[in-house]
Amino acid sequence: MAVDRFGRNIHYLRVSLTDRCNLRCVYCMPEDMTFRPPAELLQDDELLRLMPLFVSLGFDKFRLTGGEPTVRAGVVDLVRGMTGTPGVKHVSMTTNGVLLRTLAAPLAEAGLERVNVSVDTLNPERFHKITRYGKLEQVLDGLHAAEAAGLRPLKINTVVARGFNEEDVVDLARLTLDHNWQVRYIEMMPFGDVADFAQNQIVTQEEVMGRISAELGALELLNGGKLSGEARLYRLPGARGTVGFISSVTAPFCAACTRARLTADGRLRLCLLRDGEVDLLTPLRAGASDDELADIVRGAIWRKPWGHGLADDVVPESRVMSQIGG
Ligand code: SAM
Numbered sequence: 001m002a003v004d005r006f007g008r009n010i011h012y013l014r015v016s017l018t019d020r021c022n023l024r025c026v027y028c029m030p031e032d033m034t035f036r037p038p039a040e041l042l043q044d045d046e047l048l049r050l051m052p053l054f055v056s057l058g059f060d061k062f063r064l065t066g067g068e069p070t071v072r073a074g075v076v077d078l079v080r081g082m083t084g085t086p087g088v089k090h091v092s093m094t095t096n097g098v099l100l101r102t103l104a105a106p107l108a109e110a111g112l113e114r115v116n117v118s119v120d121t122l123n124p125e126r127f128h129k130i131t132r133y134g135k136l137e138q139v140l141d142g143l144h145a146a147e148a149a150g151l152r153p154l155k156i157n158t159v160v161a162r163g164f165n166e167e168d169v170v171d172l173a174r175l176t177l178d179h180n181w182q183v184r185y186i187e188m189m190p191f192g193d194v195a196d197f198a199q200n201q202i203v204t205q206e207e208v209m210g211r212i213s214a215e216l217g218a219l220e221l222l223n224g225g226k227l228s229g230e231a232r233l234y235r236l237p238g239a240r241g242t243v244g245f246i247s248s249v250t251a252p253f254c255a256a257c258t259r260a261r262l263t264a265d266g267r268l269r270l271c272l273l274r275d276g277e278v279d280l281l282t283p284l285r286a287g288a289s290d291d292e293l294a295d296i297v298r299g300a301i302w303r304k305p306w307g308h309g310l311a312d313d314v315v316p317e318s319r320v321m322s323q324i325g326g
Helices: 044-057 077-082 100-109 125-131 137-147 164-179 192-200 206-216 281-285 290-302
Strands: 010-014 061-066 092-096 115-118 155-159 180-184 233-234 242-246 259-262 267-269 278-280
Touching: 044 077, 044 281, 044 290, 061 115, 077 092, 077 100, 092 164, 100 137, 125 137, 155 164, 164 180, 164 206, 164 242, 192 259, 206 242, 206 267, 267 290, 278 281, 278 290
Parallel strands: 010 061, 010 259, 061 092, 092 115, 115 155, 155 180, 180 242
Antiparallel strands: 233 242, 259 267, 267 278
């Protein structure tokens, strides 16, 4: 079991498969983003070597992210290798859904359990504006393909940015009336080059809840307010699905954190919102043994920071979200 010095059991690894993306969401990366050369990223065999090592340390839950994980060449075979690693219980993915129309079925067949799909608005023009060139209909096709392939329960991630989509939160919540989906509103977090944007355009949970309740009725708090993963869940009157809030900025859940992140370039990042990282790629390529690599991971987890420092204006500067793995 990998435990940090505060007694938290860290067993959930978010694995970034690439820093590249087929969209350019305004709050996620600058338009003229430069990407790492592929040779500087963890290769399939390197990633598959690290999987049993993380399992041996107690990790059982893995989420593939990016960048956009579905643009990684050979993603289906890589997923098959990861899900086939003994001891791996759950492998899921966070995706923008653009490629799910064709990839949902093969990914499900390769053992992927479910997907979270990021959709910030159901308005095609505003979707185009927020993603800089996305086509909403591709994502909606992807959502339905995911459901048909059995990648359930389906969760929708919505980041709310003032001036872009704060009015669309109601339409997204309305989806939960007829679908057993979870629509989760994520407070925008500041990173690197897009930090100013995120801080100036943030829309809080309180405002989103107010907009939804005013149109669709009171939101009933579920689970006695206990977090489900990182989200606090609610239900609209008569709804099949649920509405969730991930309010890392105004209501941090660091005390309940169980995760670490592996960046596409092989760095272990212990807190999304703090810059410190531990390099695994260099020792791995220098011939470190499994025991040596496990010691590096164990030590890094022990030193995991207690939580983020946004309240004290400590903002991660070194990388934007797409380079870390959201
Ligand atoms: N490309 C995939 C996707 O769109 O879901 C996976 C990577 S993306 C970085 C993962 C999640 O992070 C998405 O839901 C995205 O909306 C969210 N995200 C990106 N930048 C963010 C920010 N500054 N604050 C909060 N969430 C952010």
